[in-house]
Amino acid sequence: MVRRSKPDPDIYLTAARLLEVKPEECIGLEDSRNGILSVHAAGMAGLLIPDLIQPDAQMIEAADAVLPDLGAVIGWLESHD
Numbered sequence: 001m002v003r004r005s006k007p008d009p010d011i012y013l014t015a016a017r018l019l020e021v022k023p024e025e026c027i028g029l030e031d032s033r034n035g036i037l038s039v040h041a042a043g044m045a046g047l048l049i050p051d052l053i054q055p056d057a058q059m060i061e062a063a064d065a066v067l068p069d070l071g072a073v074i075g076w077l078e079s080h081d
Contacts, residue, residue, distance in 0.1 A: 027047060049073075
């Protein structure tokens, strides 16, 4: 549980702490503006998989990659081994 919700990075930083990994070793998958801004603020790699709302410039800038669907995550991971 966290005090502040997305776009604050608390939820991602708490997850990293509980997993005992550094934020920069994590990847967040998001489909929303607040989500991708939260991942970015946490210092994690952020993969944006747009849902109903197309990403704006700020979302694209915050994301490490904009992928067409969840299936594309595997290819992204393989290319960033």
